[in-house]
Amino acid sequence: MEDKRGLWNRIELRRRSRGLKKQARRAEGATVRHARRFVFNRWENIREVRLHIILWLGGVGLLIAVVGLQMIWFQTSYVRSAAVSGGTYAEAVRGPINTLDPLYAVSAAELSASQLLFSSLYALDSTGHLHGDIAQAMTNDNDRTFTVTMRHDARWHDGQPLKADDVVFTVNLMKNPTVRSVMNASWRGIDVRKVDDYTIQFVLPASYAAFPQALTFAILPKHLLEAVEPASLRESGFSEAPIGSGPFKLRLLQTVTEASGRKIVHLAANTDYYGGKPRLDRFQLHSYSDDEAIGRALRTGEVSAASDIPGYIASAIDKSRYDTVTTPLNSGVYAIFNAAQPALKDINVRRALQIGTDTAAVRQALFDKPEPMDLPFAKRQVVGSETLSAPAYNQEAAAKLLTDNGWTLQNGIRTKGADKLQLRIVTRKNSDYEKTLEVLSGQWRRLGVDVQTQVVDTSDGRQNFTQDILQRRDYDVLLDELTIGADPDVFAYWHSRGLLNFSSYSNPVSDDALSSARTRSDAALRAVKYVTFAKQWLADAPAIGLYQSDLIYARSKSARSIAPDEVIVEPNEHYANVRYWTADQGTVYKTP
Numbered sequence: 001m002e003d004k005r006g007l008w009n010r011i012e013l014r015r016r017s018r019g020l021k022k023q024a025r026r027a028e029g030a031t032v033r034h035a036r037r038f039v040f041n042r043w044e045n046i047r048e049v050r051l052h053i054i055l056w057l058g059g060v061g062l063l064i065a066v067v068g069l070q071m072i073w074f075q076t077s078y079v080r081s082a083a084v085s086g087g088t089y090a091e092a093v094r095g096p097i098n099t100l101d102p103l104y105a106v107s108a109a110e111l112s113a114s115q116l117l118f119s120s121l122y123a124l125d126s127t128g129h130l131h132g133d134i135a136q137a138m139t140n141d142n143d144r145t146f147t148v149t150m151r152h153d154a155r156w157h158d159g160q161p162l163k164a165d166d167v168v169f170t171v172n173l174m175k176n177p178t179v180r181s182v183m184n185a186s187w188r189g190i191d192v193r194k195v196d197d198y199t200i201q202f203v204l205p206a207s208y209a210a211f212p213q214a215l216t217f218a219i220l221p222k223h224l225l226e227a228v229e230p231a232s233l234r235e236s237g238f239s240e241a242p243i244g245s246g247p248f249k250l251r252l253l254q255t256v257t258e259a260s261g262r263k264i265v266h267l268a269a270n271t272d273y274y275g276g277k278p279r280l281d282r283f284q285l286h287s288y289s290d291d292e293a294i295g296r297a298l299r300t301g302e303v304s305a306a307s308d309i310p311g312y313i314a315s316a317i318d319k320s321r322y323d324t325v326t327t328p329l330n331s332g333v334y335a336i337f338n339a340a341q342p343a344l345k346d347i348n349v350r351r352a353l354q355i356g357t358d359t360a361a362v363r364q365a366l367f368d369k370p371e372p373m374d375l376p377f378a379k380r381q382v383v384g385s386e387t388l389s390a391p392a393y394n395q396e397a398a399a400k401l402l403t404d405n406g407w408t409l410q411n412g413i414r415t416k417g418a419d420k421l422q423l424r425i426v427t428r429k430n431s432d433y434e435k436t437l438e439v440l441s442g443q444w445r446r447l448g449v450d451v452q453t454q455v456v457d458t459s460d461g462r463q464n465f466t467q468d469i470l471q472r473r474d475y476d477v478l479l480d481e482l483t484i485g486a487d488p489d490v491f492a493y494w495h496s497r498g499l500l501n502f503s504s505y506s507n508p509v510s511d512d513a514l515s516s517a518r519t520r521s522d523a524a525l526r527a528v529k530y531v532t533f534a535k536q537w538l539a540d541a542p543a544i545g546l547y548q549s550d551l552i553y554a555r556s557k558s559a560r561s562i563a564p565d566e567v568i569v570e571p572n573e574h575y576a577n578v579r580y581w582t583a584d585q586g587t588v589y590k591t592p
Contacts, residue, residue: 083560087583088282092294092306095287096261099239100253102218103173103181108308109287111572113265116283117244118218121148121167121200124486126576128330128380128567130212134162134219134245143207143521148215150198154274156221157249164194169222171202178231183217207519209526210487219245247273247579248283263287278579290459291431298322298554304583305555308571311367312431314552322554325562330381330485330569331549332373333433335425335440336478337542339504343421344476348405350541355391356398356447362439363547366432373545375534377488380567383527388534390545398447407448414448422450426469427479429457436546437479470502478502481549486569488530489518494537505542509533558585 093109102114123133137149154162171192174183189205204211221243228236240253248267256262265285269278286303288294295313297303301321306313314324335357337344344350363369374390399409407414407421414421425441427433434455441451454475458465469475480502482493492498495514496506510533517529551571553562561581568574 082585083279083582084584084586085279085582086281088284089280089305089559089561089581089583090284090286090303092286092288092297092303094291094294094308095263095289097253097263097265097285097287099234100242100250100265101220101234101239103179103183103220104234104239105218106182107287108572109263109265109285112285112307112575114218115246115572115575116248116267116285116578117242117246117250118220119154119162119245120218121150121215122212123216124569124573124576126563126566128486128569130216130486134167135215138212140521143209143211143519144204146202146204146211147195148200148202150200151274152198154245155272156223156245157243157270158221158224159272160221160223162219162221162245163197164200165197166219166222167200168192168194169226170217170220173220173225173230173233174217176230179233186214209518209521210489213485213487221245245274246270247275247278251282260289260293261287262289262293273579276579279582280578283578304559305553305561307551307553307574309552309554310431311552314367314554317554321557323557325553325555325564326368326550327553327562327564327566327568328371328378329549329551329571330378331481331483332376332378333436333479333481333546333549334373335544335546336480336503337544338473338476338478338502339506339542340473341476343419343423346405347540348401349407349421351391352398352401352405352447353444353449354541354544355394355401357440357443357544357546358393358395359390359544359546360393361443362436365435365439366547367552368550370550371548373548374538375545376482376490376494376537376543377484377530377534378548381484381488382530382534383524384531385527385534388531388538390538395443395446402447409448412445412448413450420450421448422452423476424452424454425477425479426454426456426475428465429455429459433479440479440546473502473504479546483570488526490514491518494533494542503542505540507536507540509536510540556583559583 091112093112095107095109097107097109097113099105099110100113100117102118105111105114120133121135122130125131134150134154135148136151139147141147150162150164150167156162171187171190173179174181175187175190177184191203193201195201202211224243225233225236225238228238242250244250247270249270250265251268252266254264254266256264264287267283267285269281269283271277286297288297291310291313294306294309295316298306298313298317317324337350337353339345359372363372375385375388377385379385379388402414402421403409406416408416423444425437427437437453437455441453444451456463456465456469469478484490491514492500494501494503494505494510496511513529513533513536517526517533520526520529551568551574553574555561559582562568562574563577566574566576
């Protein structure tokens with residue numbers, strides 16, 4: 001039975017197969033007939049209408065092109081390239097980094113780290129003025145008692161609240177001589193006390209209108225450091241792994257090379273920052289030992305930015321990769337006369353050198369031709385000082401003034417009796433200072449001055465510029481920078497009792513104006529006093545203002561950081577708007 005059923009299945013398959021073959025042959029024949037009828041037999045017709053076909057295809061192509069151009073126009077009209085959040089900003093700064101504790105910050109890299117990691121009661125904004133950071137308000141009683149109210153939402157990076165106890169603790173550390181803080185001398189005699197959890201009071205030994213400028217110190221966490229012996233604070237683990245309350249928090253302090261001391265401070269955005277989360281995800285501070293190393297880092301792309309670079313580095317960077325921003329600081333470079341030296345005791349000699357110095361030629365020799373610095377402070381700091389200026393350059397009048405005062409010219413050198421008009425100019429090793437020295441000494445030699453020069457390399461451990469040159473007043477003329485700061489109080493430099501009076505300058509009118517200005521908080525009255533002082537200073541010529549110092553900042557073209565119109569007081573104060581800095585650019589839609 002099974003055999004018969006299998007045989008029958010095979011016969012049925014053969015029958016169906018023959019049927020399928022017949023159907024396939026019929027379909028093939030129909031296809032060939034249709035091809036002959038509708039394609040080959042009508043080919044001549046297609047050739048006759050080929051122009052219409054070409055025109056139709058051309059129209060379709062044109063339509064596609066129009067649509068493509070419309071898309072391109074749409075992109076250019078409704079989207080643009082703009083700074084985007086996220087990414088890592090890598091900035092080169094001069095080291096070394098021996099500590100991240102702000103009590104001991106000295107180098108540019110250490111000061112920059114303090115700005116990013118820690119908060120302060122007050123900070124300088126992008127206009128160069130003080131604004132509240134942790135502080136919300138301040139009352140002032142006779143410029144001696146200052147009461148500060150703090151905000152309540154500031155927290156340390158470990159989540160603990162920042163309170164008045166932390167501020168009092170920090171000030172007492174700065175005052176404690178066993179701590180060896182670099183700010184110790186500035187806080188002697190100042191009492192601080194807690195009024196409540198968010199209010200502090202400072203009591204000064206005497207009236208001092210510029211005291212609020214001192215409230216920019218970094219605040220330290222009491223709950224982490226109160227158990228540390230003050231004398232051991234510098235060597236504690238906090239110096240390498242600090243907890244702050246600033247816009248960024250520490251991720252890692254990386255040592256790249258032990259020999260050169262090269263380190264990288266890796267920071268992450270503080271997402272709980274009371275001022276608002278930074279747009280950057282990460283910030284890196286790359287420390288380098290010198291300017292040449294920073295220049296190499298820019299060339300090799302190790303960093304995306306570099307702060308406070310000298311002019312010769314800025315002039316050599318790749319302009320297709322980096323932009324430079326040059327902004328004047330509240331500092332000036334001066335030729336400071338040592339009035340204790342015999343020749344410079346004579347005001348006529350100082351005045352002759354004053355009008356015989358072409359400061360415009362000095363500025364012309366420097367990168368980006370810095371602004372003039374005619375006065376002992378920046379003109380933008382004192383209302384009413386804009387009209388004051390140094391006497392105009394006049395070499396002939398300078399020579400006549402020397403001659404009229406007995407300094408006769410013999411063999412190119414001026415003498416008075418047995419005395420020779422000889423001046424030794426001392427400066428630090430710095431490319432801009434050395435260019436200035438070259439121009440200045442050439443001008444004075446043309447007046448008949450026997451100029452000797454000395455350049456001190458401050459990076460050489462065998463030379464101590466502060467002890468050997470400044471403290472001993474071992475120079476006839478000191479070519480150096482004077483940092484003024486946010487407040488025009490220059491008492492320390494030009495008052496007869498000023499600790500940094502490198503010229504030994506003394507004048508009763510100047511002394512009275514400087515003393516009065518620093519004890520008055522009324523801005524208009526202070527301005528009048530400073531204008532009075534500046535006029536006397538110009539008349540007495542204890543120094544010649546050569547140029548206003550500049551901050552030269554290089555950054556990648558894709559980065560956004562310092563704006564050209566920002567007012568920056570000191571190089572390490574350039575982080576006023578760091579919350580809005582970005583490292584990258586992307587395509588974004590325009591807002592209608």
